[in-house]
Amino acid sequence: MRFNDKLRLAWKKNNSLVCVGLDPDLSRLPAGMAQQRESIFEFNKTIIDATHDVVCAYKPQIAYFSAYSAEEQLEQTIQYIKTHYPDIPVILDSKRGDIGSTAQKYAVEAFERYQADAVTINPYMGFDSAEPFLNYQDRGVILLCRTSNRGAGDIQDLIVDGVPLYERVADLVANQWNKHNNCLLVVGATWPEQMAKIRNIVGDMPFLVPGAGAQGGDVEQLVKAGKTADGTGLIVNSSRGVLYASNGPDFVEAARNEVIKLRDLINQFR
Numbered sequence: 670m671r672f673n674d675k676l677r678l679a680w681k682k683n684n685s686l687v688c689v690g691l692d693p694d695l696s697r698l699p700a701g702m703a704q705q706r707e708s709i710f711e712f713n714k715t716i717i718d719a720t721h722d723v724v725c726a727y728k729p730q731i732a733y734f735s736a737y738s739a740e741e742q743l744e745q746t747i748q749y750i751k752t753h754y755p756d757i758p759v760i761l762d763s764k765r766g767d768i769g770s771t772a773q774k775y776a777v778e779a780f781e782r783y784q785a786d787a788v789t790i791n792p793y794m795g796f797d798s799a800e801p802f803l804n805y806q807d808r809g810v811i812l813l814c815r816t817s818n819r820g821a822g823d824i825q826d827l828i829v830d831g832v833p834l835y836e837r838v839a840d841l842v843a844n845q846w847n848k849h850n851n852c853l854l855v856v857g858a859t860w861p862e863q864m865a866k867i868r869n870i871v872g873d874m875p876f877l878v879p880g881a882g883a884q885g886g887d888v889e890q891l892v893k894a895g896k897t898a899d900g901t902g903l904i905v906n907s908s909r910g911v912l913y914a915s916n917g918p919d920f921v922e923a924a925r926n927e928v929i930k931l932r933d934l935i936n937q938f939r
């Protein structure tokens with residue numbers, strides 16, 4: 670099944686636009702869980718079991734695994750989701766981008782080694798760096814457009830051909846790179862004004878929206894700015910806000926409650 674179809678079904682099945690970001694930080698694991706790489710899978714599994722019916726996606730961030738030499742835990746985590754909750758898409762957040770021959774290897778890493786349904790990509794090196802990913806027509810390719818961080822404007826707002834670079838990226842992706850209908854864009858929750866502009870440029874293309882939760886993105890504003898006519902179009906990620914809602918014995922319940930709270934808040938404005 671194509672990524673966008675899988676995403677659409679997950680939005681509908683769980684009536685949720687929430688994505689839980691799996692960013693396991695050993696120093697923040699719940700009290701009682703050993704701060705060692707072997708705990709990572711157990712922690713992720715617990716969070717996944719507690720939230721699978723209230724999310725539309727999971728997004729493991731590769732640095733939180735590779736930093737601990739825990740690639741095996743990343744493989745296990747993705748396999749666990751695919752085996753137990755096959756309806757929930759997995760987005761590998763690795764923000765790759767390189768010359769074509771190297772990008773080809775990164776595409777194999779994301780889609781064959783890790784079996785991700787979608788991957789985040791940096792479009793800065795141009796079409797040939799994205800093409801190896803785009804050729805996997807059933808997978809999603811999520812290109813950075815207007816990121817959530819404070820410095821997003823340093824480069825993404827530079828004026829090119831009379832418009833900010835991020836608008837140019839949106840236009841390029843929607844009108845030239847999306848031949849297989851498998852492109853999505855990263856648009857930070859922290860920039861509703863820019864999000865509304867991007868929505869106008871790209872039609873119904875789905876957005877991965879990080880920055881709700883710990884980074885303080887305003888949910889009402891982001892949903893109003895980014896939703897599509899049918900009240901979907903958004904994958905709203907929260908990582909730390911969910912994973913570390915509590916580090917006590919109630920961490921599972923606290924994580925689930927955070928997801929439900931975010932889901933319900935989003936749904937108020939869809």
Ligand SMILES: O=C(O)c1cc(=O)[nH]c(=O)n1[C@@H]1O[C@H](COP(=O)(O)O)[C@@H](O)[C@H]1O
Nearest residue numbers: 730762789816817879882883884907908909
């Ligand atoms: O591609 C991303 O997911 C991403 C893009 C972006 O513009 N901003 C951003 O925060 N992210 C990622 O989204 C997650 C946000 O985490 P929290 O701030 O803890 O919810 C992290 O894994 C980031 O690496």
